[in-house]
Amino acid sequence: MTGYAFRRILVVFPVLWAVATITFLLMHAIPGGPFTQDKDIPEAIQQNLNQRYGLDKSLPEQYGLYLWNISHGDLGFSIQYDRDVTDVLSDSFFVTVQFGVMAILLALVVGLTLGTLSALNHNGPLDYLGVAFATLGASVPHFILATFLSIIFAVNLGWLKIVGWGGPPQPELFFDSAYWDWRKVIIPVIALAGLPAAYIARVTRAAMLEVLNQDYIRTARAKGLSETRVVFRHTVKNALIPVLTVVGPLSAALLTGSFILESMFLIPGVGRLFIDSIGRRDYSLIMGVTLLYTVIIIMANLVVDLMYAVVDPRIRYR
Amino acid sequence: MATITAAVEANPPGEVLEFRRQRGLWSDAWRRLIRNRLAVVGLVVLALVALIAVLGSDVWITGRYEATEIDRTTRQAGPSWDHWFGTDQLGRDLWARVLEGVRVSLQIGLGTQILVLITGVLVGAGAILGGKLADNLLMRLTDITFAFPDLLFIILIREILLRRDLPIVSSPKLLIIVAIAMVNWTIIARLVRGQMLSLTERDFVIAARALGATRTRVVFQHMLPNTLGPVIVAITFGIPHAIFAEAALGFVGFGVPPPDVSLGTLVASGYAFVNRNAWNVVFPAAAVAVLMLSFTFVGDGLRDALDPRTRGSKT
Numbered sequence: 171m172t173g174y175a176f177r178r179i180l181v182v183f184p185v186l187w188a189v190a191t192i193t194f195l196l197m198h199a200i201p202g203g204p205f206t207q208d209k210d211i212p213e214a215i216q217q218n219l220n221q222r223y224g225l226d227k228s229l230p231e232q233y234g235l236y237l238w239n240i241s242h243g244d245l246g247f248s249i250q251y252d253r254d255v256t257d258v259l260s261d262s263f264f265v266t267v268q269f270g271v272m273a274i275l276l277a278l279v280v281g282l283t284l285g286t287l288s289a290l291n292h293n294g295p296l297d298y299l300g301v302a303f304a305t306l307g308a309s310v311p312h313f314i315l316a317t318f319l320s321i322i323f324a325v326n327l328g329w330l331k332i333v334g335w336g337g338p339p340q341p342e343l344f345f346d347s348a349y350w351d352w353r354k355v356i357i358p359v360i361a362l363a364g365l366p367a368a369y370i371a372r373v374t375r376a377a378m379l380e381v382l383n384q385d386y387i388r389t390a391r392a393k394g395l396s397e398t399r400v401v402f403r404h405t406v407k408n409a410l411i412p413v414l415t416v417v418g419p420l421s422a423a424l425l426t427g428s429f430i431l432e433s434m435f436l437i438p439g440v441g442r443l444f445i446d447s448i449g450r451r452d453y454s455l456i457m458g459v460t461l462l463y464t465v466i467i468i469m470a471n472l473v474v475d476l477m478y479a480v481v482d483p484r485i486r487y488r
Numbered sequence: 489m490a491t492i493t494a495a496v497e498a499n500p501p502g503e504v505l506e507f508r509r510q511r512g513l514w515s516d517a518w519r520r521l522i523r524n525r526l527a528v529v530g531l532v533v534l535a536l537v538a539l540i541a542v543l544g545s546d547v548w549i550t551g552r553y554e555a556t557e558i559d560r561t562t563r564q565a566g567p568s569w570d571h572w573f574g575t576d577q578l579g580r581d582l583w584a585r586v587l588e589g590v591r592v593s594l595q596i597g598l599g600t601q602i603l604v605l606i607t608g609v610l611v612g613a614g615a616i617l618g619g620k621l622a623d624n625l626l627m628r629l630t631d632i633t634f635a636f637p638d639l640l641f642i643i644l645i646r647e648i649l650l651r652r653d654l655p656i657v658s659s660p661k662l663l664i665i666v667a668i669a670m671v672n673w674t675i676i677a678r679l680v681r682g683q684m685l686s687l688t689e690r691d692f693v694i695a696a697r698a699l700g701a702t703r704t705r706v707v708f709q710h711m712l713p714n715t716l717g718p719v720i721v722a723i724t725f726g727i728p729h730a731i732f733a734e735a736a737l738g739f740v741g742f743g744v745p746p747p748d749v750s751l752g753t754l755v756a757s758g759y760a761f762v763n764r765n766a767w768n769v770v771f772p773a774a775a776v777a778v779l780m781l782s783f784t785f786v787g788d789g790l791r792d793a794l795d796p797r798t799r800g801s802k803t
Contacts (some may be wrong), residue, residue, distance in 0.1 A: 188632045195540075199648045214586045244638050305526075309784040311732050312774045315758055321766045426637045434759070445740055447645060461636035471635075 174479055177324040182468055186217065189464045190240060192232055192459050200451065221370050240461065246454030250447060255458040259440065264341055266439035270425040271377035272359045274417070283412070284367075285374025286406060293380060300371060307368025315445050316361035323357060328485070330356050357434050362428055366420045377409035386410075415477050423468030426463045507722045513685055515715075520793035537634020537779065541591045548699040554584060559780045567767060574767040576757065583766060586775050589751040592744065596665055599724045600730035603669035607677025609719070613707050615677070617685045627681070629714035630674045641741050642733060645670055648730050648747075660744050668733050672726060683715035706711060724787035729781040751776045 224428030227235070239246060245255035324332045331354045338350065381387065382405055390404045429441020436442070440459055447455040521527050567574045573582035615626040618721050633641075645667040650660065684707065687693055696710045731751075737743045737757075738752020748755070758768030 174734075184628075185632055185635050189635055192632070192636075193644075196644045196648060200644070257602065303789075304783070306536075308727060308782070309780045310777045311735060311780065313736060313754070314776050317755060317762070317769050317773050319757075321762060325762055325766060427639070429639070430736045431741055444640060444643075448647060448742075460640055460644075463640060464635055467637060468635050475722065 175476055178472055178475055182472060185468060186461075186464065187237075190237065190461060191233075192455070197453050197456060198229060198232075205423045231425055236457075245461070246457040248447075248452055248455045248458075250450045250455065252454040258443065258455065259458050259462060261340065262438055262440045264445050265335055265350045265437060266425060266428060266441065267430055267484050268372040268380065269335070269362065269432070270421065270439060271437060272355070272427075273362035273424050274366060274421050276359060277370055277420070278417070280363065280367040281370025281418045282374055284371040285408075285413075286378055286401075287376040288371065289378030289382065290401065297375075300375065300477075304368045304375070308363070308366045308372070312361045312364055312427075313434055315364050316431055318436060319357045319361060322485045329353070333436050334355055335435070335439070354435075358431050358437060362424060362431055366424060369416065369420060370413060374409060378405060378414045381405050383408045385452060417475055418474040418477070422467050425466050492723070507602060515708065517790075517793040520682060521789050524789040524792060526743070526785040527793075530785030530789070533778065533782040534786065537590060537782070540587060541594055548619075554581075556679060556689055562609060569673065573771045574765065576765075576768050577761055585749055585754060586751070586771050589749050589754045590775055592748065592750040593776070595661065596668070596734045597667040597727040597731040597779075597783070599662070600668045603665065604673045604676055604726055605719070605723055607669065607673035609680055609712070611673065611677040612684065613681025613712065615681045616711075617703055617707055623681075626677070630661075630677050633671065634674045637673070639736065641671050642667045642737060646737070646742055660748065664737070664744060668730050672730065672733075675722055675726070680712075680715050683718060684711045687714055689712045697788065721791045721794060724790050728783040729756060731776070731779055731783070741754045751752055751779075751795060776790055
């Protein structure tokens with residue numbers, strides 16, 4: 171197991187290097203530079219600016235410098251914010267993480283409950299309701315769900331707000347209630363949680379049904395155990411394994427996929443940073459966001475592979 | 489082969505096999521698909537949508553207004569007999585604009601999957617054909633593409649390709665198709681390779697090899713047709729995925745540039761005026777939802793119909 175884990179972790183580094191390189195090349199293939207503006211900047215100033223940010227060096231030199239820096243945890247300097255990229259990213263990443271974690275928690279609660287109820291009520295009305303929810307949730311995009319929620323609860327009823335983020339901007343302020351506004355949080359979180367909730371419900375239902383057909387469940391019932399005990403001690407516990415393995419990639423998808431909603435609700439997270447920096451050609455920031463997202467996705471895939479290896483020993487020997 | 493064909497021609501199957509009519513894999517799958525109610529609903533909706541999208545401005549239903557026709561006297565109107573879906577901030581008819589958006593979304597969904605299919609099959613089959621080194625290289629390439637956050641990658645590619653006078657991908661629509669396809673081919677490539685790997689030891693492949701068929705012939709004539717089922721399912725699920733990608737990009741301002749419209753840009757421009765006229769969001773948003781739901785229904789149905797193994801787990 172340790173050998174397998176070690177090998178899997180080693181593979182991460184070449185992939186990261188490849189992604190960094192590709193991002194670097196893509197970035198410099200975009201026409202125009204960060205100082206290409208509508209108005210003409212005098213030649214001397216242009217040169218000064220380029221020199222200041224190292225844009226006057228040759229491409230291989232810039233690439234070497236870039237690799238050297240990121241291998242030391244330095245993602246460069248954001249031209250647009252006049253701050254280190256790591257600083258800008260850590261602030262907005264905190265917001266994105268809050269957003270994502272709330273959504274995945276909501277999705278887990280809703281998905282597990284619905285999936286379990288569906289399975290226990292197999293082919294009954296509750297089951298159909300659960301399946302209908304799972305199908306709808308899996309195919310209606312989050313920003314469509316978000317627009318409908320906004321129209322109903324913010325525009326028409328006026329109960330909730332749809333501009334800005336209701337959570338604290340910095341980790342130190344997390345427990346300060348003055349920085350929380352739940353009315354701003356609810357719609358984005360529900361919209362983001364819709365798809366994972368549907369997916370978790372689907373997986374839970376299938377896993378529960380499979381477990382309920384196992385011999386040991388019949389044995390448990392035959393022993394005269396109460397139905398609650400059968401469901402919670404014997405079924406849910408075993409049905410959770412396949413669910414756990416989908417939570418990893420779903421969390422990664424939530425963290426990296428929330429930028430549409432961030433941009434829609436003006437939530438100051440990483441995704442919105444990316445959208446803004448594309449227009450301004452803030453090279454370092456774009457590369458920083460891409461690398462951050464890639465690390466998240468690779469980590470999630472790694473965790474899933476390792477989990478599978480724990481659950482199913484056959485995988486280790488492939 | 490020749491003798492079998494001759495025998496079948498001499499005795500039409502209807503007469504010889506009266507006791508049990510033979511069904512092929514595809515007609516069998518089709519019957520299973522037709523029995524799935526949701527899949528039929530999806531098929532019917534998609535057929536209707538395709539019909540409406542194909543009908544041009546010659547027909548009354550679809551050609552009442554031009555999508556770009558500005559009428560400043562009826563701005564931000566709600567649904568009425570004149571304007572079935574109402575009008576937008578410039579007085580353009582929303583029904584005409586949503587139809588145009590659906591057309592663009594369908595083009596993007598289908599166009600992307602055609603490119604994805606070609607690239608995915610070539611990479612997947614190439615990995616099988618090209619020996620160990622090629623397999624390794626192609627699969628690492630697939631891994632790296634897979635590790636990229638897909639929407640970010642599409643935005644980057646779009647930025648690079650846009651505003652360049654490229655010879656073939658000159659239209660922004662085609663450019664978005666290429667950008668989305670460049671991210672999504674990995675699924676098909678992995679699927680084709682995995683399926684083919686599992687086929688290499690099957691009797692009919694060994695038989696073909698024993699008969700002296702070349703590697704290329706074995707891969708394309710014997711293995712490829714047997715990977716079709718899962719590939720068709722994946723492609724069907726790929727269409728709503730591409731429609732979502734385009735709509736999401738259009739929504740945050742990275743879709744087709746105006747005056748072209750797509751469902752994503754329509755939802756975005758409607759959302760900007762959501763306080764004044766919510767209909768401008770409701771109709772395009774509903775169109776996205778209906779399109780994606782229909783494709784998902786058909787995809788679910790196809791999966792159950794084409795892959796008997798997954799059917800058991802769904803009960």
